[in-house]
Amino acid sequence: MDTKHRILDEALTLFSEKGYANVYVNDIAERVGIKAPSLYKHYKNKQAIFDAIIDEMNNRFMEQAGALNINGMDPTKDADIYKNMNEESMIELGKNLFLYYLHDDYTKRFRKMLTIEQFHDKELANVYQQQYYEMPLSYQSMLLGLMVAQGVLSTDNVPIMTLHFYAPIYLLLTVCDREPGREEEALKTLEEHLRQFDKLYGRTIE
Amino acid sequence: MDTKHRILDEALTLFSEKGYANVYVNDIAERVGIKAPSLYKHYKNKQAIFDAIIDEMNNRFMEQAGALNINGMDPTKDADIYKNMNEESMIELGKNLFLYYLHDDYTKRFRKMLTIEQFHDKELANVYQQQYYEMPLSYQSMLLGLMVAQGVLSTDNVPIMTLHFYAPIYLLLTVCDREPGREEEALKTLEEHLRQFDKLYGRTIE
DNA sequence: CTTGACGGCTAATCCGAATTAGCTTATAAT
DNA sequence: ATTATAAGCTAATTCGGATTAGCCGTCAAG
Numbered sequence A, B: 001m002d003t004k005h006r007i008l009d010e011a012l013t014l015f016s017e018k019g020y021a022n023v024y025v026n027d028i029a030e031r032v033g034i035k036a037p038s039l040y041k042h043y044k045n046k047q048a049i050f051d052a053i054i055d056e057m058n059n060r061f062m063e064q065a066g067a068l069n070i071n072g073m074d075p076t077k078d079a080d081i082y083k084n085m086n087e088e089s090m091i092e093l094g095k096n097l098f099l100y101y102l103h104d105d106y107t108k109r110f111r112k113m114l115t116i117e118q119f120h121d122k123e124l125a126n127v128y129q130q131q132y133y134e135m136p137l138s139y140q141s142m143l144l145g146l147m148v149a150q151g152v153l154s155t156d157n158v159p160i161m162t163l164h165f166y167a168p169i170y171l172l173l174t175v176c177d178r179e180p181g182r183e184e185e186a187l188k189t190l191e192e193h194l195r196q197f198d199k200l201y202g203r204t205i206e
Numbered sequence C: 001c002t003t004g005a006c007g008g009c010t011a012a013t014c015c016g017a018a019t020t021a022g023c024t025t026a027t028a029a030t
Numbered sequence D: 001a002t003t004a005t006a007a008g009c010t011a012a013t014t015c016g017g018a019t020t021a022g023c024c025g026t027c028a029a030g
Helices: A003-018 A025-032 A046-064 A076-082 A088-105 A105-117 A123-150 A158-178 A180-201 B003-016 B025-032 B045-062 B077-083 B089-103 B104-117 B122-149 B158-178 B179-199
Strands: none
Touching: A003 A025, A003 A046, A003 A105, A046 A105, A046 A123, A046 B089, A046 B158, A088 A105, A088 A123, A088 A158, A088 A180, A088 B089, A105 A123, A105 A158, A105 B089, A105 B179, A123 B158, A158 B158, A158 B179, A180 B158, B003 B045, B003 B104, B045 B104, B045 B122, B089 B104, B089 B158, B089 B179, B104 B122, B104 B158, B122 B158, B158 B179
């Protein structure tokens, strides 16, 4: 990885731990293994580093049209998978979603950074909103919608069902971001949530 | 309100908007209507102002043993209210909870500040966890548990039911904190959530 | 070969923001 | 009346951290 990119990487790590204002260009340089003034050969100033991180993230986001597409397949193909689904595979889906969000290094650091910086300006608030509200809900709505169409789930209000699916996942995610030690506990809760979700919305029980 | 307390008040406002590091003692002083050096007659330094806010908050928290007790009554008395409950009064409960969290000025500012500062140290992470995870879930578990006992709701897993009740409320709250303009939309979603929740867990439908 | 751009370094510089010094006024207690 | 204390002010002071200046080696293109 070239220096220019390593700067972004280390900066993101630091920003996600302490927030932009509490990270010194010195810290970043040190981690990269160069001296602070050398940073300026690559970026105009500290703010430019931050901006570049946001840009990079926007690019990734464009490319895969949503980090939620875990399988790296396009949504219409995913559909096949959900045709013959049962409780267990549904639980797997939720868990994988959660674990992806939780462990994917880039995603995790970016989310934490955004959590800290979201109130700084409208644009950042918007990015957060897109990443952790609009996108997940709309993508999952599509998937769960397919499952409704397949008769695996049943509801007359897919968006709200999706909210019921996603909101607990999101909440548990924030818990783990704050206290990584609670991951196991969260995973247990997550599983109970998914099982209950299936009981509530699943057709198989009736 | 005396100066000493006004400092905390204005500081909290600023911290909740920009985060501790981006607020200058000057800003605080200006809002209070004094000069920066005068702040030091009341607090040892900037950090002491922050700490005092956390302390004050911990006190409030002790006093009312949980901000969730909206009615200002003790929980056992609240129980009476939930004895004869129907869908509508349940929706009111959820809405009031949401609106209290959203509009109570102190609560709101404190929550936003904590959102920004939660990764700064373990203690803050802990305060956040207590305020927006443990406390709400345990208090609401108790209330919803009562409703189960009363036959208004039905489940074999009260904690998870509570998660299903609370997580969407929390998610919508974060949305509104980020973009206050979406409050109306969030309120609509909230209502749908609660209606659906009642359908899923309510006994009246069966 | 030589030149220019790239990326690194050290040594300033600059600047803004926290804090301290020291003076003043008001008020409350002796 | 006197004095101590509280609470404010202006004018430094300090200090840390971002940024700039200016130098040097490397290496690829001509």
